[in-house]
Amino acid sequence: MTAEQHARLWAFVRGESDEISFERWFLAQDDLEVPLGGGLHWNLASADYRDRDVVWELRNSLAQRLEAHEKCKCASIPDLAAIPMGGDGLDERVFATIENVRDHGGDLWWLHLSKCSACGQHWMIAQEERIFDEYFLRRVSKETAKGILEHAWPDEFITYERVLKIGHTFATPCVFVDPMSGSLIWSAHDLQKARPEITVDEIARLLGVTPMNAKHLLQAKGG
Ligand SMILES: [Zn+2]
Known part of the structure; x- marks a missing residue:
């Protein structure tokens, strides 16, 4: 398997390539039957790529097959x-x-x-x-x-503001038992220091706390 084939197969597994262009690319490869095995190769060659469930299963079985040969994640x-x-x-x-x-x-x-x-x-x-x-x-x-x-x-x-915004696209912030936890205080101060015009509401949203809580965090000694 070439490095390019390896990269394209993994991009499909990670959901980063368009299904239809992947199918077209896959059908143009003539040397993947041995590395992938006959069964999986046949499934990849004959599947209906417009069917989400089918694609999901293909991704899983291809991931298992490829992972067996990886030394890292x-x-x-x-x-x-x-x-x-x-x-x-x-x-x-x-x-x-x-x-x-x-x-x-x-x-x-x-x-x-x-x-x-x-x-x-x-x-x-x-x-x-x-x-x-x-x-x-x-x-x-x-x-x-x-x-x-x-x-x-x-x-x-x-x-830090960019990092927290990216965080929100993946997950929700941790819920703190202590609303005045050091992590929250330091973070509120860091955000304000990096961009003094940031509003209390923006800080609250980024940290996953109420605006009132954010206000108290900014009043607390920190930084
Ligand atoms: Zn690695």
């Missing part, structure tokens, strides 16, 4: 992904091979560049351990990674 992770901290241990499996290469440092405590020791893939990672307890991962090219090593960081995770 990189190929199965979407280009932009959220990996919960703790939970079912997915983070441990993902980070078993992904190692930190460069911290952004300074006020941007969440941001770093990592590299997988098994496949060489670079990931830009926002480690958000206050509000969501998630790692947000962006797959980055070798060129982008090289830029980061020369301090040219992409914008995507460059402010």
Whole structure:
């Protein structure tokens, strides 16, 4: 299997490629029957790609087949992904091979560049351990990674506000037992420091608290 075939099959598994163009591409490949096995190959070649349930099953069986040969989780992770901290241990499996290469440092405590020791893939990672307890991962090219090593960081995770907005597209913020928890106080102050004109309502939405709570957080000593 070529690197391009591997990449296209995984993009289909991750739901990042259009079904009909995948089908067209797949039918044009003449050397995938051996690596995929006759049964799976036949299913992929003859399936009705307009049927969502069929596509869902194809993705699952193809994922199982491909995963058996992977030394790491990189190929199965979407280009932009959220990996919960703790939970079912997915983070441990993902980070078993992904190692930190460069911290952004300074006020941007969440941001770093990592590299997988098994496949060489670079990931830009926002480690958000206050509000969501998630790692947000962006797959980055070798060129982008090289830029980061020369301090040219992409914008995507460059402010805490951006990271929290991305967080909201994946999950809901953790519910805090203590409405004046340090994590909330620090985060409210960080958001205000980075963008002084941010409103209390915006901060409340980002942190998943009431506007009244957000107001109290800003009044509390923090930062
Ligand atoms: Zn990898």
